Amino acid sequence: xxxxxxxxxxxxxxxxxxxxxxxxxxxxxxxxxxxxxxxxxxxxxxxxxxxxxxxxxxxxxxxxxxxxxxxxxxxxxxxxxxxxxxxxxxxxxxxxxxxxxxxxxxxxxxxxxxxxxxxxxxxxxxxxxxxxxxxxxxxxxxxxxxxxxxxxxxxxxxxxxxxxxxxxxxxxxxxxxxxxxxxxxxxxxxxxxxxxxx
Amino acid sequence: xxxxxxxxxxxxxxxxxxxxxxxxxxxxxxxxxxxxxxxxxxxxxxxxxxxxxxxxxxxxxxxxxxxxxxxxxxxxxxxxxxxxxxxxxxxxxxxxxxxxxxxxxxxxxxxxxxxxxxxxxxxxxxxxxxxxxxxxxxxxxxxxxxxxxxxxxxxxxxxxxxxxxxxxxxxxxxxxxxxxxxxxxxxxxxxxxxxxxxxxxxxxxxxxxxxxxxxxxxxxxxxxxxxxxxxxxxxxxxxxxxxxxxxxxxxxxxxxxxxxxxxxxxxxxxxxxxxxxxxxxxxxxxxxxxxxxxxxxxxxxxxxxxxxxxxxxxxxxxxxxxxxxxxxxxxxxxxxxxxxxxxxxxxxxxxxxxxxxxxxxxxxxxxxxxxxxxxxxxxxxxxxxxxxxxxxxxxxxxxxxxxxxxxxxxxxxxxxxxxxxxxxxxxxxxxxxxxxxxxxxxxxxxxxxxxxxxxxxxxxxxxxxxxxxxxxxxxxxxxxxxxxxxxxxxxxxxxxxxxxxxxxxxxxxxxxxxxxxxxxxxxxxxxxxxxxxxxxxxxxxxxxxxxxxxxxxxxxxxxxxxxxxxxxxxxxxxxxxxxxxxxxx
Numbered sequence: 001x002x003x004x005x006x007x008x009x010x011x012x013x014x015x016x017x018x019x020x021x022x023x024x025x026x027x028x029x030x031x032x033x034x035x036x037x038x039x040x041x042x043x044x045x046x047x048x049x050x051x052x053x054x055x056x057x058x059x060x061x062x063x064x065x066x067x068x069x070x071x072x073x074x075x076x077x078x079x080x081x082x083x084x085x086x087x088x089x090x091x092x093x094x095x096x097x098x099x100x101x102x103x104x105x106x107x108x109x110x111x112x113x114x115x116x117x118x119x120x121x122x123x124x125x126x127x128x129x130x131x132x133x134x135x136x137x138x139x140x141x142x143x144x145x146x147x148x149x150x151x152x153x154x155x156x157x158x159x160x161x162x163x164x165x166x167x168x169x170x171x172x173x174x175x176x177x178x179x180x181x182x183x184x185x186x187x188x189x190x191x192x193x194x195x196x197x198x
Numbered sequence: 199x200x201x202x203x204x205x206x207x208x209x210x211x212x213x214x215x216x217x218x219x220x221x222x223x224x225x226x227x228x229x230x231x232x233x234x235x236x237x238x239x240x241x242x243x244x245x246x247x248x249x250x251x252x253x254x255x256x257x258x259x260x261x262x263x264x265x266x267x268x269x270x271x272x273x274x275x276x277x278x279x280x281x282x283x284x285x286x287x288x289x290x291x292x293x294x295x296x297x298x299x300x301x302x303x304x305x306x307x308x309x310x311x312x313x314x315x316x317x318x319x320x321x322x323x324x325x326x327x328x329x330x331x332x333x334x335x336x337x338x339x340x341x342x343x344x345x346x347x348x349x350x351x352x353x354x355x356x357x358x359x360x361x362x363x364x365x366x367x368x369x370x371x372x373x374x375x376x377x378x379x380x381x382x383x384x385x386x387x388x389x390x391x392x393x394x395x396x397x398x399x400x401x402x403x404x405x406x407x408x409x410x411x412x413x414x415x416x417x418x419x420x421x422x423x424x425x426x427x428x429x430x431x432x433x434x435x436x437x438x439x440x441x442x443x444x445x446x447x448x449x450x451x452x453x454x455x456x457x458x459x460x461x462x463x464x465x466x467x468x469x470x471x472x473x474x475x476x477x478x479x480x481x482x483x484x485x486x487x488x489x490x491x492x493x494x495x496x497x498x499x500x501x502x503x504x505x506x507x508x509x510x511x512x513x514x515x516x517x518x519x520x521x522x523x524x525x526x527x528x529x530x531x532x533x534x535x536x537x538x539x540x541x542x543x544x545x546x547x548x549x550x551x552x553x554x555x556x557x558x559x560x561x562x563x564x565x566x567x568x569x570x571x572x573x574x575x576x577x578x579x580x581x582x583x584x585x586x587x588x589x590x591x592x593x594x595x596x597x598x599x600x601x602x603x604x605x606x607x608x609x610x611x612x613x614x615x616x617x618x619x620x621x622x623x624x625x626x627x628x629x630x631x632x633x634x635x636x637x638x639x640x641x642x643x644x645x646x647x648x649x650x651x652x653x654x655x656x657x658x659x660x661x662x663x664x665x666x667x668x669x670x671x672x673x674x675x676x677x678x679x680x681x682x683x684x685x686x687x688x689x690x691x692x693x694x695x696x697x698x699x700x701x702x703x704x705x706x707x708x709x710x711x712x713x714x715x716x717x718x719x720x721x722x723x724x725x726x727x728x729x730x731x732x733x734x735x736x737x738x739x740x741x742x743x744x745x746x747x748x749x750x751x752x753x754x755x756x757x758x759x760x761x762x763x764x765x766x767x768x769x770x771x772x773x774x775x776x777x778x779x780x781x782x783x
Contacts, residue, residue: 004263007369008271010251012278015376018247019340019439020333023381027435028400031392039398041430041458052406055395055457056428059412069546076414081403081427082324083452085543087573087694089672090520091779095542095574099526116529119519123542126455126553126570132546136529136536171205173463174537174549183409 044184052180056080057131060183063109063148066133066141066160068179069120070102073128086124099123110144132176135164149186159185199513200532203551207509210467210555211502214474221475222482222494228374229351229366229487240377247373258364261726264352265719267368268345272715275338276312280304282334283326292327293402294429299325306703311338313714314346314596316440316447316566316689317706319698323429323450328400335447336436340384343443343476344375346598349718350480351375353602354487356728357626365725375598379476380443387472388438394468395461398434403427433459441472444596446566446689454556454569455545466552466569473556473565477594480601488626492744497604500752504593505562508582512554515579516540521782540579543571554579561586564596566689573668573676573692577776580675581768583690587682589760590645596687599714602721604752606638608743609724611755613638615741624740627733634727637720644716645685646763648709652681653767661701667694671778675771684709 031039042054052058057068059077071077072086088095102122107113121137138160146156163182166175227234233241248255259267283299286292299307303319310317311334320326326335348371355365392398404427411424433449437459440447450456460466478498485494519530519540532538537549544553553570560567561583572583586593592603609630616623616630623630656662656677666673679692684706691697697706742748 004267004270007251007253008267008274011247011253011271011369011372012274014247014250015341016278016333016337019376019381020337023384024332024336024432024435027385027388027392027438028398028432030389031398031434034389035392038395039392039434040401041397041399041404041428042395042461043404050404050406051409052426053404053428053458055461056426057457058408058410058426060410061412062410065410075416076412076421076423078412078426081429082321083429083450083456084321085452085455085571085574085693087571087667087692088542089573089668089670089675089694089775090522090540090542090576091670091672091775092668096522096526099523099528103526103528116527118536119523119528119530119538120536120541120546122528123523123540123544126543126545126568127452127457129452129457130545130547131457134536134546136533139535167202168463168467171202171209172467173547173552175534176546180409187409 044181051184054178054181055131056129058180060179063144065183065186066138066145066179067121068133069125069130070098070122071128072124078129080129083127083129085126085128110141113140113143115140131178131180133179135175135177138164138177138182145186151189159189199517202534203513206551207555210470214471214478217471217475218478219482222479223486225379225479225483226486228378229354229371237378244373244377248369251369253369255367255370257367259367260363261352261365261722264365264368265722268349268718268722269715271368271372272312272342272345275341276308279308279311279334279338282330283307286327286330289327289329291329291332291400293400294327296325296327302700302703303698306707309707309710310689311335311445311447312342313687313710314342314443314445314564314599315684315687315710315714316445317684317691317710318447318453318689319703321451322448323431328431331436331449332432336439339436339439339443339445339447340376340380341372343380343439343445343597344372346596347375347379347480348372348598349721350598350602353605353721353725354484356725357488357628359729360733361731362729365722365729380439383442384435384438387442387468388434390468391437391465392434394465395458396434396437396465397430397458398432399430400432401430403429430458437469438472440567441469441565442476444473444477444563444565444600446560448567454567455571460569463547463552466548466556470552470556470559473559473563473567474594476597477563477600480598484601490744493626496744496749497601497608497752500749501593501604503749504589504753504756505558508586509555509558512558512579512582513551515576516554517550518576520576521779525782540574540576543574545569557583558586560690561688562593562595564591564599564686564688566683568690571693572679572690573694577772577779580692581772584675584679584682584772585760585764585768587686587688588649588764589756590642591686591688592756599687599717603641603717606641606721606724607755608752609634609638610642611748611751612741612743614755615751619739621739624734625743627736628728628731629734634724637723637727641717641720642759645713646759648685648712649681650763650767652685652705652709653678655705656681659701661699665696665699665702667696671771671775675775678767678771680706681709685713687713
């Protein structure tokens with residue numbers, strides 16, 4: 001057995017250099033060369049300032065913003081330094097309680113909305129950082145956001161549609177709305193409306 | 199299930215088989231003594247490695263020496279990962295200033311990555327430095343996968359060589375698997391993933407001003423957060439090999455559900471393909487290697503049939519969802535505007551179909567990465583991944599390890615058939631005798647025993663029960679899942695279980711060691727014993743092993759062992775929970 005010790009030691013060293021140093025360095029170099037924006041976190045800029053990542057959701061609870069998926073990260077929701085899920089089992093009373101609380105908050109935000117709430121809007125995401133909601137979940141919130149911003153439902157719907165992504169190649173994944181880019185666009189819209197008014 | 203759902207699944211299987219076919223043929227060539235001309239340019243690197251390590255590549259190893267070499271190489275890798283974690287605070291490339299990892303967690307993680315399990319008791323972005331992730335975990339991702347492929351190559355040689363004393367050279371098999379298969383595929387996949395938004399950078403975390411500040415409670419204190427800190431790192435390079443090498447350990451805590459680890463439906467599709475690609479291709483490799491492609495085809499068919507069967511249960515159960523959501527008046531129907539179903543612990547971009555396909559694939563293969571939280575699945579949706587692992591990780595299984603596990607089941611299958619017709623069983627021209635059967639029994643029973651004993655110890659000890667997150671039956675399922683995962687080198691979890699305690703870190707660490715090496719050694723013993731035998735030509739009484747009849751026999755063997763061993767445990771967990779759920783408790 002000892003006969004194999006020396007080659008084994010050297011093999012650990014060379015394999016470490018090959019797969020642990022050379023390989024990640026090569027991938028980093030090539031990725032930063034060809035896809036600098038994507039490989040650096042798909043950061044969104046507004047002028048000089050970084051305002052978020054188009055792939056990482058942010059918490060919203062104001063009437064004038066679309067709300068994203070509930071987040072179970074700790075200590076604060078949408079904590080992108082420590083991703084995490086609720087891991088609540090299907091029969092856990094805590095799940096029923098959490099969902100009921102979210103339903104109540106949504107109904108309070110818009111008592112006139114009589115449509116059933118889409119399930120994804122009251123169930124927490126896997127990562128706690130999900131940037132998307134379903135088109136139905138955006139549609140459900142549209143009247144509230146329009147009212148809070150003094151816009152017509154039609155205007156808000158147009159923006160929602162602009163920030164809706166379909167299935168890749170028409171097949172893969174699920175249609176979805178990016179809540180962060182949509183809310184950023186809503187803020188810009190307000191700004192535009194005001195500057196036009198002035 | 200929606201038409202689109204069926205289309206997505208079909209699309210997956212077609213592309214998988216189209217890619218596996220040529221790759222399988224390619225891999226068969228690299229285990230032959232002479233490499234084909236087309237890779238001559240990489241040969242210099244390969245020879246250089248042998249020279250630097252003082253290895254004579256032509257030297258044939260006996261099965262005992264082969265096993266010694268596997269064990270000592272894996273042990274050194276394990277020690278290296280352990281030391282790196284303990285010392286990371288004093289080492290470079292640590293921009294987030296991570297402190298040293300405690301001994302029990304370091305042991306667990308080192309075992310986990312050396313044994314190709316990649317169970318994660320730690321949270322990547324909160325525990326490990328970039329250096330530890332790269333030269334510790336990424337390296338083991340490669341070499342533990344290459345170890346599995348090497349053991350498979352040795353077993354295949356057992357069938358093809360006649361009256362031979364050696365079963366190949368471990369160093370050659372391992373280096374070639376890494377150099378010609380794992381590295382090139384990983385490089386391509388990593389770049390494709392980076393193009394989709396998987397991060398690959400050495401920059402530290404990024405701080406951002408939140409658009410709307412958020413109030414939260416922290417240890418009973420009201421606080422307001424105005425900033426969001428986004429963890430970064432060299433993720434793409436590690437994610438690529440984590441999927442291709444059926445490792446599964448994520449760069450980030452929440453694994454492939456994290457938007458920076460798996461940002462789009464396309465990245466999800468590519469990662470899903472990578473999970474089953476090499477295990478499926480190796481079936482073709484096996485067929486080519488033993489000179490009868492139908493032999494590999496029969497095994498692949500058996501794997502596909504079990505896979506599709508269990509996948510259907512998982513998709514159906516998750517789409518049917520949790521009756522609670524219907525009682526609360528939510529919209530749960532699937533459509534082109536909403537995924538519906540049980541969306542707790544699932545991501546919007548993946549919905550139900552891609553989450554369940556992933557859950558089934560990641561537990562069929564011993565991958566263990568997740569893009570949805572299995573703990574929050576419906577009871578039957580969660581039963582599928584548990585049972586997939588308990589079947590012994592042979593439905594595709596780990597790279598190399600899945601197929602050598604399945605070949606062990608095939609040996610048991612022909613033995614059972616031999617008993618029925620009263621003939622000495624044979625497989626691929628080699629007589630299956632008492633020694634092979636004893637070794638096959640050890641290889642099959644060790645993981646079963648590890649799972650059941652481990653679960654039993656945990657549920658009767660206070661420290662074991664303390665880790666449970668969900669009340670009632672589900673708590674038992676969490677423990678059963680953990681030991682099914684560690685005891686079959688899968689690595690996925692019902693994530694609610696608080697497994698980062700000295701008790702679980704130690705016990706699950708031991709389970710992972712048993713499940714890996716108490717299978718590898720008997721498999722190598724079978725290889726050595728078969729290689730020493732004469733090859734006998736098939737006669738009229740030989741059971742052909744490429745027919746639909748054999749496929750049924752093989753599936754039967756796997757299912758009977760898996761059902762007889764685990765049905766009682768499953769009945770206590772997910773099955774009772776399902777009954778409770780449909781009766782509204």
